[in-house]
Amino acid sequence: MIISDQQKKAISHKNGPALVLAVPGSGKTTVLLNRIIYLNNTQSVEYKQILNLTFSKTQATDMKTRFDSMTSNNKAVFSTIHAFAFNVIKLFSKKYKINLKLIEGNNIFNKYKLLKRIFYENYKSPPSNDDLDYFFANYSLMKNNMLNIDNFNSNHFINIAIKYEDYKKKNNLFDFDDMLTYAYNILKNNDDILRIIKRNYKYFQLDEGQDASLIQFKILELIAYPENNIYILADDDQSIYSFRGANPEYLLKINSIFKDIKYYYLNKNYRSTKDIVMLSDYIIKNNKERYLKTVESHNDEKTPIQIIKVKNIETQNIFISNKIFKLNNKENLAILFRNNISAYAIAFDLIKNKIQFNKRLNFNNNSLNIVLQDLNNIIDFALDNSNLELFKSIYYKLNLYLKKDYIYGLNIGFNKSILDTILDDSYIKEYQKELVENLKFVLDKVVNLNLYNSIKLIFEELGYIEYISKHFENIPIKYIQEIILYFAKDYNTINELLKAFKNIESTLKNKNFNTSNIFISTIHQSKGLEYDNVLLIDLVDGEFPIYSDKASNLEEERRLFYVGITRAKKQLYLVFPKYRYNTKVKPSKFFNEIKKINK
Numbered sequence: 001m002i003i004s005d006q007q008k009k010a011i012s013h014k015n016g017p018a019l020v021l022a023v024p025g026s027g028k029t030t031v032l033l034n035r036i037i038y039l040n041n042t043q044s045v046e047y048k049q050i051l052n053l054t055f056s057k058t059q060a061t062d063m064k065t066r067f068d069s070m071t072s073n074n075k076a077v078f079s080t081i082h083a084f085a086f087n088v089i090k091l092f093s094k095k096y097k098i099n100l101k102l103i104e105g106n107n108i109f110n111k112y113k114l115l116k117r118i119f120y121e122n123y124k125s126p127p128s129n130d131d132l133d134y135f136f137a138n139y140s141l142m143k144n145n146m147l148n149i150d151n152f153n154s155n156h157f158i159n160i161a162i163k164y165e166d167y168k169k170k171n172n173l174f175d176f177d178d179m180l181t182y183a184y185n186i187l188k189n190n191d192d193i194l195r196i197i198k199r200n201y202k203y204f205q206l207d208e209g210q211d212a213s214l215i216q217f218k219i220l221e222l223i224a225y226p227e228n229n230i231y232i233l234a235d236d237d238q239s240i241y242s243f244r245g246a247n248p249e250y251l252l253k254i255n256s257i258f259k260d261i262k263y264y265y266l267n268k269n270y271r272s273t274k275d276i277v278m279l280s281d282y283i284i285k286n287n288k289e290r291y292l293k294t295v296e297s298h299n300d301e302k303t304p305i306q307i308i309k310v311k312n313i314e315t316q317n318i319f320i321s322n323k324i325f326k327l328n329n330k331e332n333l334a335i336l337f338r339n340n341i342s343a344y345a346i347a348f349d350l351i352k353n354k355i356q357f358n359k360r361l362n363f364n365n366n367s368l369n370i371v372l373q374d375l376n377n378i379i380d381f382a383l384d385n386s387n388l389e390l391f392k393s394i395y396y397k398l399n400l401y402l403k404k405d406y407i408y409g410l411n412i413g414f415n416k417s418i419l420d421t422i423l424d425d426s427y428i429k430e431y432q433k434e435l436v437e438n439l440k441f442v443l444d445k446v447v448n449l450n451l452y453n454s455i456k457l458i459f460e461e462l463g464y465i466e467y468i469s470k471h472f473e474n475i476p477i478k479y480i481q482e483i484i485l486y487f488a489k490d491y492n493t494i495n496e497l498l499k500a501f502k503n504i505e506s507t508l509k510n511k512n513f514n515t516s517n518i519f520i521s522t523i524h525q526s527k528g529l530e531y532d533n534v535l536l537i538d539l540v541d542g543e544f545p546i547y548s549d550k551a552s553n554l555e556e557e558r559r560l561f562y563v564g565i566t567r568a569k570k571q572l573y574l575v576f577p578k579y580r581y582n583t584k585v586k587p588s589k590f591f592n593e594i595k596k597i598n599k
């Protein structure tokens, strides 16, 4: 590899703050690693005095492996920001003999368990997984953006957050998000600890700077002061973690914090063909909140981007299988998508066809699980209509307009049907009677139909889908209906279907097959990586971009699309299913932006 002049300029930045603004595939990591060697050769900075920070463990290990292959010196420090913050806390705990304990992972102080208890004590009912995820998302935003509990409007959040904070404080516990605030406060208020860090490190390099949150930048400012040997590599167009508190605004205004900051630009993309580079540049120019950049491609090869229209999940899967079938073993292929849920439909087919694959997913989407579990309960109730416990778990999801007190007070005779008991009740209103009669009619049919038709009937004839769409915001309900029916075709009973689903889920959670050249990944998890062939699938409006009132969210969605496109080295396929559960849907808005390029 011949280091370009642009890269050389950035590598030979000596002292003081610098921001390297780069386009995708322009060699940011290459620059960061070469600068370590440069500082050592020309400035006599010891390797161990340069702290190289990034966000994920994978990225930190990846950097270390690449660095080890460049030099035999293994003293350079590569760390995630959280690991660095953790070390600061450990230093402090040791020095002041305070036994602070982390409540992440599976130990007895697990934060989910703790929060469940707090929810239960407050509301006398257990929280759903969505409640917990929602709380922690807001909590994380609060900590990363250095906000206080009273900056929030929701009494519910404030109430739970105060109790969560109190409990942790009293018991010397901290969680993943506290790591950053604790480390910041320790460094700010304890000169002795700050001095130790400053003695150890003289230079700081931050990769993927667009992902850093306010608190992370503030920690960097503290430890680098007054020399400010901060070197940040970033592509603001690849900032896709605002939901976790990433704050590209800080980068856009960095010259007001470091007046003497030097800017470097890397605008040549070494990864992708010209067509891919041009397309990505065209798309991202629709964003307003960004540094303007020009981009060039190193590879002039022509590989037109292919826009593929498919009918539905099934035909999308056929398209994917064909591409896998034709793949030569010297190349790799990634199937990328916006939502975790897409992984299930693909994995279903790959497992069936015994094709091994690697995956990079983040598991926080359990809407498919919820719907499957409800279907299981409804079908079980159809088979056992005197089971009051089962009925209690589903009646409120079927829009029957029956009150909890009424259901819990029902007196069911031995082996008597619950629905018949309700229908016999003379106090029940006419409209309620009609709904219960309809439920009875549907459930009687469910008992005799095959699984596929039973599920279809439940989806279409009961108030269940209406309930789910109302109670779970942003749930891609039509997509979920289609996936479930796609699975259901292959099974006779709901239990078999659930078993197959659990099998898919555990395959998705299992370790990777490192020898496979097929990857399935969310776009978020594909950042920093590259593949010969990329299939960006499920490009349906409302799913990607997801609907939002805020213009800034559309910009973030566009950045995500941009990250997806720019993972491709040679071939890029943009795949759009025209139907979701037999309903015609619109292609992703981003296709309109692409259309303009062809005019």
Ligand SMILES: Nc1ncnc2c1ncn2[C@@H]1O[C@H](COP(=O)(O)OP(=O)(O)OP(=O)(O)O)[C@@H](O)[C@H]1O
Pocket (backbone or CB within 6 Å): 001, 002, 003, 004, 007, 022, 023, 024, 025, 026, 027, 028, 029, 030, 235, 238, 270, 271, 527, 528, 529, 566
């Ligand atoms: N000067 C160069 N000549 C040839 N290839 C290069 C050069 N610099 C980098 N590359 C190659 O370009 C590809 C992209 O580099 P790298 O992954 O470091 O980019 P990046 O800027 O971190 O990308 P992204 O922001 O999209 O993750 C790699 O395959 C790398 O080996």
